Amino acid sequence: MKYLNIFHANLNYAYLTPESYEFVIRHSYEMMFDTMAEHFPGVKYVFEASGFTIEQMAERTPDVLAKLNAAIADGSCEFMGSPYAHPMLPNFPEEDGLWTLRFSNDIYQQHLGFQPRSFWNPECGWRSYVPKMVHDAGYANLIGDFEAYSRSLKSDGTPQRPEIYEAEHSNEAAFYNFAFRYDLPGSEPAIHFPFNQLQGLEKDQLRMLLRSDRIAQHGVRYFMGMDGYTLESYLELIRKYSSQSEGESEGAMIVFADDAEYVGTNGWFRLKYENRPDNVFEHTPKSREKLIDLVAACLEMGEFITFDEACATLPAIEEPITFDDDSAWHGAFASTWANTPMARILRPWQDLVREKLNASEDLTESTERQAWYHLTNSYNSDGQWPPTLPESPHIVHPYNYQYCFDNLLEAEKLVGGVDHSRLETDAKNTLNEILSLQQNLVLKKAEAAMTSGIANQNTSAQQAKQLIESSRDISFRLDSGHQIRPDTYAQLAAALTEARQLVGGIEIERSEEAVN
Structure with a gap:
């Protein structure tokens, strides 16, 4: 099995104010760049940032931006794009979304020298025009959410994954639905291979690889040191979902795909779990060691690849993939943000x-x-x-x-x-x-x-x-x-x-x- 780490960087984060931008850049983003370069030279990872975030890095910490560019240049880091100011794309007209994607692309050209091939859709929010918008903005690959996919209906109104839909679908407008009532087999192809027939597009116009909260949320809690979420329990989960059917081509799996700020700072974690709203974006010194341990352990099981490599080189799932309009990651609805x-x-x-x-x-x-x-x-x-x-x-x-x-x-x-x-x-x-x-x-x-x-x-x-x-x-x-x-x-x-x-x-x- 091949593995992917995707670090989603967003300085437009709630409760994150400009006087803390450099602190987060250095304790989270720079820490990751340095750790990977020093301990795992040549090992691949994905770093995503909005146009706003890259612009702030260029202004406040040009030395850190130089480290990102160096990692991109030596092939160890794939840079993934996203909208300029982290809007929820489904909550506004398609034309508006195209503008914010263009503004990000202009920043990427200015400070990175290229247009990324892979796209991070904030909160994995969905409306039928999202894939066309992303394709029209020049992207080749798009991240999706497995739970949203497995709880959605096909174009004919029947469940896309009936066995999961029956156990996990809910019309309740909750912010989070981590109740994984369906025991997903570790060999699930939809978390190992890209889809190449996205809603409203021709085949291979845009490819999608799915993240899953079944794995990624464990990663957030591992980095936060939450009780019960140890490296051993994380690896046990990764091993389970690294299974593949006999005779199947080797696939890939996203190990971490969440806020980069949870690797180096505590992000919103103290607010969410300990009712401490005044203790956000504080340094978490153990993050470096936790990152080293995680990457080293995964390398014993397989190699890391980039998102673009996974989408471009792995066998594609040919069946169409759709999502319910207004869906989002974590079992939420995009309209909750609106x-x-x-x-x-x-x-x-x-x-x-x-x-x-x-x-x-x-x-x-x-x-x-x-x-x-x-x-x-x-x-x-x-x-x-x-x-x-x-x-x-x-x-x-x-x-x-x-x-x-x-x-x-x-x-x-x-x-x-x-x-x-x-x-x-x-x-x-x-x-x-x-x-x-x-x-x-x-x-x-x-x-x-x-x-x-x-x-x-x-x-x-x-x-x-x-x-x-x-x-x-x-x-x-x-x-x-x-x-x-x-x-x-x-x-x-x-x-x-x-x-x-x-x-x-x-x-x-x-x-x-x-x-x-």
């Missing part, structure tokens, strides 16, 4: 700007291009994430929201403004939806502490209560009630965050099966 409070208040404004942009006939080519650039940047998924629900009362990070807001405002200016009176959104309601769940939980904990009789707790609790009252002050008008100004949101979110810290934190993620 239904967060921030996404719902931004989307009507984005629609007005797009409408004006498409109707404008007097814009110069340069201005039109800049307008599309800023409009599609405002689609950054993590700037509108995470959702805010009783079981997960998260708040959106002010910086990430500001990135979307500022880009959208700039796009509007470039097209000459839009009629805001057509908007039916309400900033006050949106602020209440995002903030109130945490406010109520913090206030409840503060009021309980105020009756404890412990002086320090009582003082902190009183301060927390005052901050909650401050963060609830949304009586003022905000852009006629239609939008949320970033500075206003930042003030309210900061007050709530400080109050939450004063009471010692609250439960903000109840899911036991959740990794961003």
